[in-house]
Amino acid sequence: MxxxxxxxxxxxxxxxxxxxxxxxxxxxxxxxxxxxxxxxxxxxxxxxxxxxxxxxxxxxxxxxxxxxxxxxxxxxxxxxxxxxxxxxxxxxxxxxxxxxxxxxxxxxxxxxxxxxLTALRTGAMSAVATKHLAAPDAKTMAMIGNGAQSEFQCLAIKAVCGIETIRLYDIDNAATEKCMKNLAGLGFQITPCSTPEEAIEGADVITVATADKDMQTILTDNMVGAGVHINAIGGDCPGKTELHRDIVARSSIFVEYPPQTRVEGEIQQMADDHPVTELWQVITSAQAGRQSAGEVTLFDGVGFAxxxxxxxxxxxxxxxxxxxxxxxxxxxxxxxxxxxxxxxxxxx
Amino acid sequence: MxxxxxxxxxxxxxxxxxxxxxxxxxxxxxxxxxxxxxxxxxxxxxxxxxxxxxxxxxxxxxxxxxxxxxxxxxxxxxxxxxxxxxxxxxxxxxxxxxxxxxxxxxxxxxxxxxxxLTALRTGAMSAVATKHLAAPDAKTMAMIGNGAQSEFQCLAIKAVCGIETIRLYDIDNAATEKCMKNLAGLGFQITPCSTPEEAIEGADVITVATADKDMQTILTDNMVGAGVHINAIGGDCPGKTELHRDIVARSSIFVEYPPQTRVEGEIQQMADDHPVTELWQVITSAQAGRQSAGEVTLFDGVGFAxxxxxxxxxxxxxxxxxxxxxxxxxxxxxxxxxxxxxxxxxxx
Missing domain, CATH: 3.30.1780.10 (ornithine cyclodeaminase, domain 1)
Structure with a gap:
């Protein structure tokens, strides 16, 4: 045989x-x-x-x-x-x-x-959230955390939402340089920044993708102005968050699958019944997305099957x-x- | 690059x-x-x-x-x-x-x-159970269900327990012929049987491995004599069993992982707190296996990670x-x- x-x-x-x-x-x-x-x-x-x-x-x-x-x-x-x-x-x-x-x-x-493929789909997912939640005239994005995921975030959000002006920040300057080099020639206007405050100055969208397995406070409350959309991507396991609790508290929060996000996402800092909207319901128009120009919207992305x-x-x-x-x-x-x-x- | x-x-x-x-x-x-x-x-x-x-x-x-x-x-x-x-x-x-x-x-x-590899490890698992639970002088096994798993069961139990006399039964005679042909020349004494009753006549070990996704009664109570050891292998999902409830009721039952077996095994026919012994405890001598010559022991195998x-x-x-x-x-x-x-x- x-x-x-x-x-x-x-x-x-x-x-x-x-x-x-x-x-x-x-x-x-x-x-x-x-x-x-x-x-x-x-x-x-x-x-x-x-x-x-x-x-x-x-x-x-x-x-x-x-x-x-x-x-x-x-x-x-x-x-x-x-x-x-x-x-x-x-x-x-x-x-x-x-x-x-x-x-x-x-x-x-x-x-x-x-x-x-995960790096690509994670970028694409943030782009879907940004498309449905950011201000319609959003033009500038701050990219906080310039590691392995950063270029995919920038490129997907450019491809889907047309955002081409990027302000980069990372605690490690070498990461920012790597990200700038990788995005060169791909149609972006890029500004490297030396503090998170500088990076989010004038940004309509803030995307945060950092990797430490700790409770971090990459963004504090006074840094975040009215009307921005935040993609919080890096907090993706129990005990790991990126945003100060006060930012989360005053944002309209959108999630993939609540039973998973409540354990893994930024909202693990909040009460178990803290109100969230499921993104699929915004996509199907069953629930409202952004409701006012001054609203801070937060996509608490953890990645779903x-x-x-x-x-x-x-x-x-x-x-x-x-x-x-x-x-x-x-x-x-x-x-x-x-x-x-x-x-x-x-x-x- | x-x-x-x-x-x-x-x-x-x-x-x-x-x-x-x-x-x-x-x-x-x-x-x-x-x-x-x-x-x-x-x-x-x-x-x-x-x-x-x-x-x-x-x-x-x-x-x-x-x-x-x-x-x-x-x-x-x-x-x-x-x-x-x-x-x-x-x-x-x-x-x-x-x-x-x-x-x-x-x-x-x-x-x-x-x-x-699953076929091999499923045979090996039954052999482990048979080694620890069958009568020490067991010499003859009835193999009920002569499909894809049957040869692995026979060969593993021979390799580990030295049982070489096999009585085969399947509702489909072609399956029995296939099994006989595959086991030929491997050191067995094999008897094909035309009824389950005939197959289990004089058997010290009964191994049941059938595949329909239904509540089946391959063995009824009056067929099973004192002192035998049963490996029930085929009942491995909710709604699928092979043994009549009365056999299960009078057997000493041994399982791999109770939370899984209670949902998938023969014991899904019994109350949620029906007593079972975990096989690993017999292996470590923390619990007794067979305690008397007349006892019917049942390994309710569903396969565990x-x-x-x-x-x-x-x-x-x-x-x-x-x-x-x-x-x-x-x-x-x-x-x-x-x-x-x-x-x-x-x-x-």
Whole structure:
């Protein structure tokens, strides 16, 4: 008997290398805008999804999480770790991969790297929030925290909201220089700033993406003026926040999935019943977004499984008719499904 | 810049083909006996593990589950589906794959097919239960249900407990013929039987592994004599059982992880506080196993994450210094961990 696996046994795998090729093939701004549209479309059919807070396994130095969801036709999950100390050891703080499966058969249809894809979808998610919540004439964004996520935030918000004026700040000047260099030539007007106060001067949107696993106060209350929209992205696990409680208290707060955000987001500083609006309800117009020019809106983003599902489905569609994947022999496929043992025996 | 991924970015992948090669390289009976030892060793340090019932996503036709666990040094999870209707469509009822990761960094260290590995560890698990619960002089086993799992059960119990006399029964005679053919030449004395009653005549151990997603009564009470040990393997999801309630009621019941077994196992027919013994406590001698020659012992096996963890760790050890894996470029590994975007940009 041939050891060659049949077609059913094969699962397309998108490596890191192929994901980068796919991103360049599509164009990174187009990719980000497409992801934002996919996420918006899935948030608009929120009720269809099987939702559960992510399942985390915590250690002293980090967390490993599984984030599953399903729309009844496709099932997706992401594996993602969060290890802030990794950076000092030359490793990624966050790495991820994911799987998309056919609900009817339970067979996987895509296995993909998601370190890059998570960075892209996290940018796209902030862009969706900014589109629905920022002042309509927003022109300037302060980007606080210029690490691995910063360029994706800037580029996605530019692609979706047309914001091209960026004010950068990071406690580490080298991070700001890296971010400036990476964004050079991509159509931005960029100002590096030496304090957070300077960065948010005149900004209509403030995006905060820092990585320490602590209660941090990157922004204090007196720094935040009327009418701004804040994307708080970096606080994404229990015990980690970025904003002073007083800012959170006077903001209109928008979240992905409340049972998860109350444990992981900025609102873990607030009472359990502190009022929040689910972003999907703003997208479907079931709830109001920004209601006045002076209002401070806050997207308390922690990342939710549906965003990964949207991203996996998009990649699954996009790789068709491209060479940017290889087939993995992942599923045992005996001629007779009851004869798994015989398949092994004959393979000798 | 080279697109070549660095060593850190690489995760060993064991395909179906390579898993079969590994099994033959080790020898299937040795592999099963080794797995039984690994499972026993992990059950003996039960308290160290992070335990949670599996996370299932149910549809009308099946279930997709994630089964994570961690011992604090390694983290493992398995993806597994259960779709009884698949068999009629020429697909596997159960397919699976899994990942082992380093808790300290969150980086995956192994990605493996687990359809074959699950079949092997499920056999090994029954062998562990049979070793600790069956009568010491057990010589004959009835194997009820001769589908995909049957040969693994027979071979593992032979490897661990020395039981070589097998009586086979299945409602489908073709399944029994397949099982006989597969076990031929492997040192068994095999009798095919035309009724379940005939199969369990004189059997010291009864192993039941059937696949329908219904409340079935494969065995009725008057069929089961004093002193036997029963492995009930096939009832592994809500609404699916194999034994008549009266058999369960008069058996001493042993389980893997009660919060999961009460929902999925034979004991879902019983009251929520029906007494059960956790098998790990029998292994550590904290609780008694079989206490008299006439006692009916029942291992209500549903499969638990620690068994998969043991199997993944075993494969991770065994593939070293073999050619039975390929390296996958799964983890993005920029020179500067904060410069994920720069890595993508330079890859153009």
């Amino acid at each position: 041939s050891l060659k696996a049949s077609k059913l046994a094969m699962v397309p795998f998108v490596s890191v290398d192929n994901m980068m090729r796919l991103v360049h093939h599509v164009g990174i701004e187009t990719f980000l805008a497409d992801l934002a549209r996919e996420i918006e479309a899935d948030f608009a059919r929120w009720d269809l999804f099987d939702k559960t807070p992510r399942l985390g396994s915590h250690s002293d130095v980090g967390v490993i999480e599984l984030m599953p969801t399903s729309d009844g036709e496709l099932y997706g999950f992401k594996y993602v770790n969060g290890h802030p100390k990794n950076m000092k050891e030359g490793l990624q703080t966050v790495t991820a991969f994911g799987v998309l499966s056919d609900v009817d058969s339970g067979y996987p249809v895509l296995f993909s790297e998601m370190t890059i 549906i965003e990964d599902f949207s991203a996996l489905r998009y990649v699954h569609q996009k790789i068709k008719e491209t060479p940017f994947y290889i087939d993995l022999d992942l599923i045992a496929d005996p001629d007779d499904p009851r004869d798994l043992f015989g398949m092994i025996k004959r393979a000798r | 080279s697109l070549k991924a660095s060593k850190l970015a690489m995760v060993p992948f064991v395909s179906v083909d390579n898993m079969m090669r590994l099994v033959h390289h080790v020898g299937i009976e040795t592999f099963l006996a080794d797995l039984a030892r690994e499972i026993e060793a992990d059950f003996a340090r039960w308290d160290l593990f992070d335990k949670t019932p599996r996370l299932g996503s149910h549809s009308d036709v099946g279930v997709i589950e994630l089964m994570p666990t961690s011992d604090g040094e390694l983290y493992g999870f398995k993806y597994v589906n259960g779709h009884p209707k698949n068999m009629k469509e020429g697909l596997q009822t159960v397919t699976a794959f899994g990942v082992l990761s380093d808790v300290d960094s969150g980086y995956p260290v192994l990605f493996s097919e687990m359809t074959i 620690i068994e998969d963890f043991s199997a993944l760790r075993y494969v991770h050890q065994k593939i070293k210094e073999t050619p039975f894996y390929i390296d996958l470029d799964l983890i993005a590994d920029p020179d500067d961990p904060r410069d994920l975007f720069g890595m993508i940009k330079r890859a153009r």
